Amino acid sequence: MEYKIAVIPGDGIGVEVINEGVKLLKLISKLYEDIDFRFDFFDYGCDYYLKYKRMMEEDGLEKLSKSDAIYLGAVGNNTVSDDISLRGLLLKIRQEFDQYVNLRPIKLLKGAETIIKGKSKDDIDMIFIRENSEGEYIGTGSHMFKNSPRELVIQDNVFTRYGCERIIRYAFEVAKQNKKSLTSISKANALNYSMVFWDSIFNEIKAEYPEVETHSLLVDAATMVMVNEPEKLEVVVSSNLFGDILTDLGAAIAGGIGLAAGANINPEKRYPSMFEPIHGSAPNIAGKGIANPVAAIWSVSQMMDFFGREDIGLDILNAIEKLLVEKKCLPTDLGGSKSTTAVGDEICRNLTEIVENKIK
Incomplete structure (x- = not known):
């Protein structure tokens, strides 16, 4: 071929x-x-x-x-x-x-060194699935009254049911095939439209996958789990921005940015x-x-x-x-x-x- x-x-x-x-x-x-x-x-x-x-x-x-x-x-x-x-x-x-699928393995390879004391390659083995086509990086908004006291900037976040459903369902399929747990990353306590919407769709779809163990973490709590208890994270699904930030942290704990690869999948x-x-x-x-x-x-x-x-x-x-x-x-x-x-x-x-x- x-x-x-x-x-x-x-x-x-x-x-x-x-x-x-x-x-x-x-x-x-x-x-x-x-x-x-x-x-x-x-x-x-x-x-x-x-x-x-x-x-x-x-x-x-x-x-x-x-x-x-x-x-x-x-x-x-x-x-x-x-x-x-x-x-x-x-x-x-x-x-x-x-x-729409950004796939980043956060995996400590044999021979690589982690900055986290007491953790081994068995503890650091995650698959991050990041929504890659909409969310916070859609690139729409407005910039008005430039260079004046009234200057105003609006950055839009766009979350569609279609986009959220397909990335979350993709993550459930990966977790199911690999017999792993799935953790959703959110910030619904502060983002009362986009992340509440994300959480509701995650909860809808998880009913279709009773065999998959699921968790939901606020993004700030997720950073602490990644550093303190990385073994708790196996497959992770997130929006565009949160996935971007967390996978850079993941690169740091899995040996450095020089070992970090990514795939953008259709x-x-x-x-x-x-x-x-x-x-x-x-x-x-x-x-x-x-x-x-x-x-x-x-x-x-x-x-x-x-x-x-x-x-x-x-x-x-x-x-x-x-x-x-x-x-x-x-x-x-x-x-x-x-x-x-x-x-x-x-x-x-x-x-x-x-x-x-x-x-x-």
């Missing part, structure tokens, strides 16, 4: 880490039967904006729609404001391609899904060859899962864990001194060894 991958390296270290992911994808096509990849590269990002005053081509979405998956590096630099760069590329793709496959490391473009270290490529490579594992090749996805995670356990080829942010390319090469060697051992 050949898959067409649209590659958007983006900005800063995105270019460096995506190179390692593409290298791994090319290796996968050699190591495994019945899977191959064709790549289309797009130079969308902040440099593109500085030239053309837009983050992508006018028909960029149409071109990207012809792919089976999008592989994104990072978005942002110091010269283009974040609201332009994110809304012009990352959020535009997520919303226009109805990638489950019905009407549009391509997008896979990315969740770190930023890190312009302060861009071009130095020291960026950690592990998150970008983990997102390749998520891509393989999405293509129905969970066997390859697991092999990639095992190759990453071998790197972390042996500690002979770690990037600088994990206490090592190896370059981005060296770390990528080592993971490729590990994956080759894993596949060859299977054959034996």
